[in-house]
Amino acid sequence: MERRLYDAAVQGSKNSLLDLLPLLDRFTMDCYPDTPLHVASMLGHLEFVNEVLVHKPELAKKVDSRGSSPLHLASAEGYLEIAKSLLRVNPDMSLVCDIDGRNPLHIAAMKGHLGLLRELVDTNLWAARVLMKHDETILHACVRCNQLEALKLLMERISDHVFLNYKNDGGNTILHxxxxxxxxxIVNFLTSSPSIDVNCVNKDGCTALDLLSQNQRDTKEKEIVESLQRKEATRAKDKPV
Structure with a gap:
C-alpha cells in the first residue's frame, strides 16, 4: 500500500485522504488485497471509512490475504457504526466467509458484540445459518466462546428444532x-428451551448426560446433572429402544 495512504488510514485523516483520492483507484485491482478501508475499519475511523465509501464503494467487497473484508474487521472490534456504513453499501458481505470459514456474524457472536450482532442479524438473518468449519453453526461458536448473551439473542431469532439441535462433524449438539x-x-438456559433435544447422541453414542461422571465430584457437575434430569435426560444405555 502506498505509504501516504496507509498513514492517512492509520490516522483516520479524512483531509489527507481527499488529497490522495487518485491513489484509491489502484486498490480496485486484485493485486492489492489490503486496502485503506481495511485499515480504517479495523482501527475504528468512521469518518475516514465513510469518505472512502463515497468515492470507492466497491472497496467494501475486497478481502485481504486472510479472506477478511472490512466488515469482518469491524465486526471483530465491535465497531457498530462502521459496520452500518459498510452494510448500507453492500449488505451481502455479511455472507462472505474468511479462510477460517467465518462470516462477520460468526465473529461478532464469538466476540460477544451484541449490538453489532443484532444489526447484522437484522440485515441478513440467513447469514446466521451459514455453517462454519467442522459443520458447526453459529450457536456452536457461541458455546465454544462461552457467549451466553449472544446465544440468547440468536435463539430468539432462530428457534427451529433442526438448527438448535444441529450436530457438528463429531455429532455434537450445542448441549453436548x-x-x-x-x-x-448455558446448560440451564438450553434446558429451559422446549426445542432442545436433551437425549441426542453424538458419534460416540453419548447423550449429554453421558459426558458427566455418574458420581459427580463438583458442584458444577451436580447442577448440570440436575438441570438435565429435570428435562428427563437419560444416558444412552437407558434410552428406550
Missing part, C-alpha cells in the same frame, strides 16, 4: 459442547 465444558449457565 456446553455439558462437556461444564458451562452451567
Amino acid at each position: 459442547l456446553a455439558t462437556a465444558a461444564k458451562q452451567t449457565e
Whole structure:
C-alpha cells in the first residue's frame, strides 16, 4: 500500500485522504488485497471509512490475504457504526466467509458484540445459518466462546428444532459442547428451551448426560446433572429402544 495512504488510514485523516483520492483507484485491482478501508475499519475511523465509501464503494467487497473484508474487521472490534456504513453499501458481505470459514456474524457472536450482532442479524438473518468449519453453526461458536448473551439473542431469532439441535462433524449438539465444558449457565438456559433435544447422541453414542461422571465430584457437575434430569435426560444405555 502506498505509504501516504496507509498513514492517512492509520490516522483516520479524512483531509489527507481527499488529497490522495487518485491513489484509491489502484486498490480496485486484485493485486492489492489490503486496502485503506481495511485499515480504517479495523482501527475504528468512521469518518475516514465513510469518505472512502463515497468515492470507492466497491472497496467494501475486497478481502485481504486472510479472506477478511472490512466488515469482518469491524465486526471483530465491535465497531457498530462502521459496520452500518459498510452494510448500507453492500449488505451481502455479511455472507462472505474468511479462510477460517467465518462470516462477520460468526465473529461478532464469538466476540460477544451484541449490538453489532443484532444489526447484522437484522440485515441478513440467513447469514446466521451459514455453517462454519467442522459443520458447526453459529450457536456452536457461541458455546465454544462461552457467549451466553449472544446465544440468547440468536435463539430468539432462530428457534427451529433442526438448527438448535444441529450436530457438528463429531455429532455434537450445542448441549453436548456446553455439558462437556461444564458451562452451567448455558446448560440451564438450553434446558429451559422446549426445542432442545436433551437425549441426542453424538458419534460416540453419548447423550449429554453421558459426558458427566455418574458420581459427580463438583458442584458444577451436580447442577448440570440436575438441570438435565429435570428435562428427563437419560444416558444412552437407558434410552428406550
